[in-house]
Amino acid sequence: MTVEDTRHPLAVKVTQVDRRSPMPAWAQVERDLRSVLDQGVEAGLQLPTEKDLAAMYGVSRITVRQALAALSDRGYVERRQGMGTFVADRPRLVQHDIGLMTPWRDRFRAAGEDAASVHLADAAPEEEPYDLVRELTPAERSGTRLHLKRLHLVNGRPIGITDSWLAGRAAETMQGRELVEASLSKTLQHEAIAADQVEHLLEVRSVNAAETVLLDTGIDSQVFVDWSIGRSGGELVETSRTVWLGSRVRFHYSTDLEGLHRP
Incomplete structure (x- = not known):
């Protein structure tokens, strides 16, 4: 009613x-x-x-x-x-490119925002989720994985968490290695083993207990979950899961309608 x-x-x-x-x-x-x-x-x-x-x-x-x-x-x-x-005068939502191609930290820093990631080096290793494993080929599912966890913040407020599972040469190279600016993508680019093709899957769900603590949010909060699989030259580099807190992040995209109607 x-x-x-x-x-x-x-x-x-x-x-x-x-x-x-x-x-x-x-x-x-x-x-x-x-x-x-x-x-x-x-x-x-x-x-x-x-x-x-x-x-x-x-x-x-x-x-x-x-x-x-x-x-x-x-x-x-x-x-x-x-x-x-x-x-209350709440901070505006963090706007993220839905194409997920532009490094979000660089974009916000250019706009004068304090954007950073923190490598949670003491986090307990987690197994690669089935949601990612089922998208891989039988050959890609074999081999060991290196798990890394990062917390993302804008102006000191947590907005997201990324878990990555590195495979093959990337896992061997990153074992015990310190991340450049707590950024896995920048570190892999520095080592010339970054993915040149990334597939994304996006869904919405509620936070789990561990996420409520890291994101400093309520138990009924909603998150966008970006599942991704990165490959370089057809070789698996990493799989990842990033959760973006829905109350602090929104996604942006634009459509060129004029271009659609061009002959």
């Missing part, structure tokens, strides 16, 4: 709490308000009072208070003592 509150400038369309859902009532309220704020509400605008929100959602003020606390922890709102709750 949806209710519209036309008295407030937000014109909040409220999806009332589903009592049959396994998700707690406060989490449903927080999710609903977050979806409204994600639509581009102006920073500084005051939200309805706890009493009004409780009436709109059909829940207690304690439930609303929990939801607002969660929104505050995520940086969506600011709670001012004795004044109320206000829409």
Whole structure:
């Protein structure tokens, strides 16, 4: 059931709490308000009072208070003592080229942003996921793999995690090797063994427990997952899985419609 509150400038369309859902009532309220704020509400605008929100959602003020606390922890709102709750001025989303060809760190640095990757050298080795293995030829599935893990940040905020599994000559070369600027692609280019052909598969899913810790996000957050397979001269170089946090990253592409209609 949806209710519209036309008295407030937000014109909040409220999806009332589903009592049959396994998700707690406060989490449903927080999710609903977050979806409204994600639509581009102006920073500084005051939200309805706890009493009004409780009436709109059909829940207690304690439930609303929990939801607002969660929104505050995520940086969506600011709670001012004795004044109320206000829409926070959140950092803009990091925009990534959907072609996945341009080194994202270089592009953001050129724009004056602080973009960096951190090599998590102490991370426990992980097996190559089946989602990648099933895309390989029987010959490519054999042989040892070297696992590397990196955390990606923009202005100190984590936006993504990349796990790579190096094969063949790349695995032998990178064993015990320090990465250039924590970048595997730059290091492989320096060694002249970088992939010259990369196949990408993109999907959306919820974060897992380990990702919530590294990305400093909630358990119900969504991520874009980029599965990739890189080859050089037909030889497998690496497979990788990169998760981009959906609340901090969006993908960009443009289409030349004029070119499509040229004879």
